[in-house]
Amino acid sequence: MTDETTTKEGARDSASGLDFIRSAIVEDTAASRFDGRVVTRFPPEPNGYLHIGHAKAICLDFGVAAEHEGGRCHLRFDDTNPDNESLEFVEAIKEDVRWLGFDWGDHLYFASDYYAQLFEYAVRLIRKGSAYICDLTPEEFKTYRGVPTRPGKESPSRNRAIDENLDLFNRMRAGEFEDGAYVLRAKIDMESPNLHLRDPTLYRIKRAHHYRTGDEWCIYPMYDFTHGQSDSIEGVTHSLCTTEFEVHRPLYDWLLEQLEIYRPRQIEFAPLNLEYTVLSKRLLIPLIKEGHVSGWDDPRMSTLRGIRRRGFTPEALRDFCERVGIAKVAAVTDVALLEHCVRDHLNAVAPRRMAVLNPVRVVIENYPEGESETFEAVNNPEDETAGTRQVAFSRDLYIERDDFQEEPHKKFYRLAPGREVRLRYACYITCTDVIKDESGEVVELRCTFDPESRGGGTSDGRKVRGTVHWVSAAHAKEVEVRMYDRLFDVPDPLGELDGDFRKHLNPDSFKSVTGHVESALGDAEPGERFQFERLGYFCVDTVDSTAGNPIFNRTVTLRDSWSKIKGKGKG
């Protein structure tokens, strides 16, 4: 059954620029449907951790509510299957939603709190003759249901007398039957082309300890018999979910109509898909079990915990969700968009530091041995209030191995024999000699510095094209730096012909290196984020760091147009 609240589905927006869901809600409000109220809900099942796909739903649910005067969004745990649900997940989910920046206020709910009401609703349906107790075995059930191309058959139990149904249902609840002996089914239409309308299961017998209701119940309602009614009980106006539930909508509407209770409007949108990763729990679990990642919070995981540990900010994630938009087409989002969002935020707020991750030694021959001085460095050129700091300089330094080429590519303008570059915030140096070991590998660069250039420039206006970062060997602190990259090496690990996403794990998704960093970084606190100049954004790992020994996780590299030039043609 549809009425005017649902027939407008797919209609064009009336408010320009809004996505189709926001437009529909604006229309509903303007037409005073739901008395002009806007109430949404985010309904996770507490049986796992939230991932970035959930972030899209959270931003939509809470975002929409916040856009309307008096609007609110409920956090409701859809906990009707005791099997893998736990308080631990409830807490983890609450933490993730809060971290993302949303607040449900007093509106924390649990479907398990509605069990008594749901039972009463079921009785009401039975009394009406709209539901019956079925004793088909699971195998028979499957046979009777039919397949998409063939109609189903009615169960022999379908015409059981109402009194008998009532009696059996009460005895199911009382625990008189074994698990699986009976189920409560809605009496709809076994020939419906929509499988969900072929007398769907409403309640099953399941002796399992529930993390909230304990052993109070041995029958549990199914999703379809819980979700809509919970929305109804809470006065939700717009029940937003992903397109997989589109075929459930007729059932959602049917049940509420049969029960003659308040009916919210369900609207579906396409779930998020992201290149180079997988998002479903089903796919995430084997990654952990098989040891491809360290756990749910591995910085390469698409879980909110993983992403957070990697160093992403809630601001960046919210910005990302906003830019991705809401539509009904199945879409795969370019990871470059996500990366752009973090860089954009971190560029504005992350203090800059110098760190050399793949060092080559530099000796400034005309700088006195045993001496040192400090140079002033800007903490964040994007934020004057971030101030400056002092960085120690001495005769022995480290620079990045990539910042030197013995036979420079024609577009390479960093250090090379005889060439002058600037050491960021310090001075100009010229490479005078290259020292190699027996295998021919460069082990040391002999250089001279121009004392005139102290502070980073000279009065003669001489142009120095390259500027490289550095650290003083004696002053630098050695720290572990974890270099993370995308978990898979193909954009669509599931779409590959062979079908096994494991074959497309990126062998270089994680590499631990020893970095030489400015000494002050030794005191960095877990969770602190920095830009390592010319390299990328890094954050202090919240799990493995210890006092005075921070471990840095690479969140994302800086954009690197040099790597593109280098990749193109040989110089």
Added chain:
RNA sequence: UGCCCGAUGGUGUAACGGUAGCACAACUGACUCUGAAUCAGUCAGUCUAGGUUCAAAUCCUAGUCGGGCAACCA
């Protein structure tokens, strides 16, 4: 093969019968003590075929392609 939903640059989206726009990516150039950031610019799109209309991305029909649906999961 049944039913439902959808289709706009490389990617994600806007345009509600009247100028196809925005963002990301890519590419040029400017600037630069981060080959970053910033700034200026360029490239690039309405799935196909019919129909309705003065006018179609938009409405209709068919086709093609993509997604979803056959737990006593959610």
